[in-house]
Amino acid sequence: MRRLPAYLGALGILGVLVSCATAPRYTHSESTPPARKESSPIRSKKVMTGISSYYGKDFHGKLTANGEVFDMYGLTAAHKTLPLNTVVRVTNLDNGKSVILRINDRGPYVKGRILDCSYGAAKKLGFVQQGTARVRIEVLEWGDNEYMQHDEN
Numbered sequence: 001m002r003r004l005p006a007y008l009g010a011l012g013i014l015g016v017l018v019s020c021a022t023a024p025r026y027t028h029s030e031s032t033p034p035a036r037k038e039s040s041p042i043r044s045k046k047v048m049t050g051i052s053s054y055y056g057k058d059f060h061g062k063l064t065a066n067g068e069v070f071d072m073y074g075l076t077a078a079h080k081t082l083p084l085n086t087v088v089r090v091t092n093l094d095n096g097k098s099v100i101l102r103i104n105d106r107g108p109y110v111k112g113r114i115l116d117c118s119y120g121a122a123k124k125l126g127f128v129q130q131g132t133a134r135v136r137i138e139v140l141e142w143g144d145n146e147y148m149q150h151d152e153n
Contacts, residue, residue: 045139052077052090052135053108054128056119064105067148071118075099078107078116085143090115092125093134099124103143 056072064070066084077090082103091098101121108116115135117125127133 047139048114048137049093050114050135050137051112051132052115052117052122052125052127053110053113053132054117054119054122055107066104066146068104070105071120073120074118075101075121075124076104076118077101077121078105079103079114079137080106080108082139083143083145085146086139087141087143089138089140090117090121090125091136091138092127093136095126097124097126100140 055078059070060072062070064076065078070076077088079086079088082088084103086103087100088103089098089100099121101117105116108114113132115137119128122128122133125133125135
């Protein structure tokens with residue numbers, strides 16, 4: 001039987017070791033960035049205008065869509081599509097008053113309205129007597145859309 005030269009045996013072992021190694025990951029400096037998820041149409045809309053109403057006594061003390069207890073005197077609002085816990089500046093276009101609110105509920109459920117403010121917010125915006133107002137909503141901080149847990153004691 002013929003023996004192989006020592007260097008051929010060493011090359012064979014080296015070949016086995018290299019073939020077991022992980023493949024290198026190459027990157028290219030001009031590679032295209034990873035594809036981004038499509039953002040929802042509402043996320044691109046930072047400013048909206050429309051009619052706001054308010055709600056109070058009938059819902060005071062009940063749970064809102066994000067799981068917290070509704071306080072009619074607080075500075076919160078309901079919107080149909082903005083993520084829960086989004087922070088907005090709402091300006092009454094009829095008198096120029098504005099307030100910063102957090103979206104904690106869903107609504108309004110009346111056609112033609114875009115926002116349902118808490119009684120406290122409507123009072124600061126100056127439209128409690130009228131019941132509705134033309135408003136501008138500016139998104140200041142997008143919410144996490146998270147449901148808040150609460151104790152049932």
